[in-house]
Amino acid sequence: MAKVERLRLTFLGAAQTVTGSMHHLTVDDRHLLVDCGMYQGKRKEASQRNRNLPKLASAADAVLLTHAHIDHAGNLPTLCKRGFSGSIHCTSATADLSRAMLLDSARIQESDAEWLNRKNAETPGWEEVEPLYTEEDAEAAIERLEPHAYGEEFEPLPGLRVRFIDAGHVLGSASAVCDVGMNGHRRRIVFSGDIGRRQLPILRDPTPPEHADYVLMESTYGNRLHAPIEKMEEQLLDVIESARKRGGKILVPSFALERTQEIVFALNRLIKAKRLRPLPVYVDSPLAVNLTEVFRRHPECYDLETIGFGKDHGDPFGFQLLTMVDSVDESKKLNSLAGPAIIISASGMCEAGRIVHHLRNSIEDPKNTIVIVGFQAQHTLGRRLVEHSPTVKIFGVEREVRAEVRVLNAFSAHADRDELLWWAEKCGAQVRRFFQVHGDPDQCEALAGHVRERLGRAAHVPAPGESVDLD
Ligand SMILES: [Zn+2]
Incomplete structure (x- = not known):
């Protein structure tokens, strides 16, 4: 395994919120982006955030895409518009679903902009808005999708070996397991993506990684329990x-x-x-x-x-x-x-x-x-x-x-508190730190608390934009 000297995580999106998933891993001087989701919320704020991608995101050499939901994949066309020309690695079902999802999203962006411009045509000083991205931009992102089978190993950046395991959330959904050698140690960083419920129809149950050193995990229902799936x-x-x-x-x-x-x-x-x-x-x-x-x-x-x-x-x-x-x-x-x-x-x-x-x-x-x-x-x-x-x-x-x-509250694609803790425990006793992302602040904090108390592991709720050096 090639050796690297520097690993740094930055939480660009879905930090203390459930939308706009985007994480960044610096591997020496190369940049890996994990998900590039659309931020969904009030129109003005959402537009601002989605149009102004963080600098680190635009610097990406490669992307890992965990699944096809718009809050994880939806801003890939903007990334490509800003000049991204690397590969977007994902499972093959995620690639096929993303084609349909991104084209649909582009049509919505185009018709939204058209509606706004029509509605405000008479407003003095109105400056015509451009759609966030067009079908053509979505096509450009689709061309960059590189499908992989679950379990297949690939190297998106030199020295970084990655494979996808089943996250059981939606068809094709995956957690990304990233292995790297650093200063004489092997380090495994896992990005959970969204984790599904066990026994969801159609899908296999989530497969937790058997071993991990650092884990970014979703926390949507970090402190809630669902009705039994039966x-x-x-x-x-x-x-x-x-x-x-x-x-x-x-x-x-x-x-x-x-x-x-x-x-x-x-x-x-x-x-x-x-x-x-x-x-x-x-x-x-x-x-x-x-x-x-x-x-x-x-x-x-x-x-x-x-x-x-x-x-x-x-x-x-x-x-x-x-x-x-x-x-x-x-x-x-x-x-x-x-x-x-x-x-x-x-x-x-x-x-x-x-x-x-x-x-x-x-x-x-x-x-x-x-x-x-x-x-x-x-x-x-x-x-x-x-x-x-x-x-x-x-x-x-x-x-x-x-x-x-x-x-009907038995339908949920997200694991609840106990299912998340089951998944976290399976990551092994050697985890150096969990990072709770993709959840409202109270849900992230509660899950971090449970991880510390019940599993006895370190847990941290990162602030938006925060960076952490991994050793
Ligand atoms: Zn999702």
Whole structure:
């Protein structure tokens, strides 16, 4: 193993927050970036942060991408726009998912800028805004993706050997295990990426690294526990059967990546097990339709249950009454659809996309049900539904919430406190220091506290921009 003399970690993004993942490792005079996520938040701050990449990020010689979520991959086109010309290493499923995700994100950036410019065209002194990046920029980033199999070793920088292990969070998700020789010692630095729950459908369980010296680990639910995963199917059945009695529509606002495929697979399992009488199901989101196609192409990522299901019943993501809706016309036809039927549509927090049209159409009819299956950030329409607000504003019009709102909390792609601690313990007794990232400050601090008390290891919650020399 080639020897290096200097290793330095810098926490460029997702430090004491859950968005904009971006970490940096200096290896002598070379630069490795781990994730280049989009910062999501209030428009002005987000735009500022996403457009002004930190200098260290722009200096990257190579990138490791842990998974295809936009808060991890979404700002890669900006990096390429600033002149990055190295490789973006990721698993092969992440490469395929990122193609669809980045192109979709570019279209959103372009239409956002267009909308802003149109809206402010008459405003004196308005300076035309450029999109954060265009489809062309996204294509340039896509060309830099370099896929690897799980476990395959590669050398993104001289002297640094890396392999991806399964993080069990979304299809293709990985933790990056980085080995380097420094001043006569071997050092292993692990970037956890987002860690999934054990026993999530479709995916294998997260594989913790067997040994590590330094670990950056996510802390989204560092101090929370989820409902048991076995409740997922029961909850879903219960909601569908009570909606069926009323003859209404069931609207499921869902993230296009993973959650949609999980629900489709859960419905398929329930139907094949004859626990659910078939009813029409529509996946109404062009992005979700594309991503589901990627899921079909990557059975190497499936867990044994999903492989077994495929052998017995065929496609896990297809059944007789399931329709994938792509065109706008087909989507509009769903307005006049009579229930019972299920419509799964993006976006997951009801802020944009086709789900908003479906909500406008269906929210005032008590026959209908809205099923919330994902995290709802503050100030979103989804959050107001979770909080059982009696009225909500949709496209600027106040509407009464007469449909039933049900919240299913067993669906989560992130490990909870106990699952994170299980993963941390498996990293071994020799860990010199854990760094808690990707969590709100209270969640990071709580997890760091548990790591110190329960596992007896050093833990630190880095500040945004902080650098730490590794010895
Ligand atoms: Zn994620």
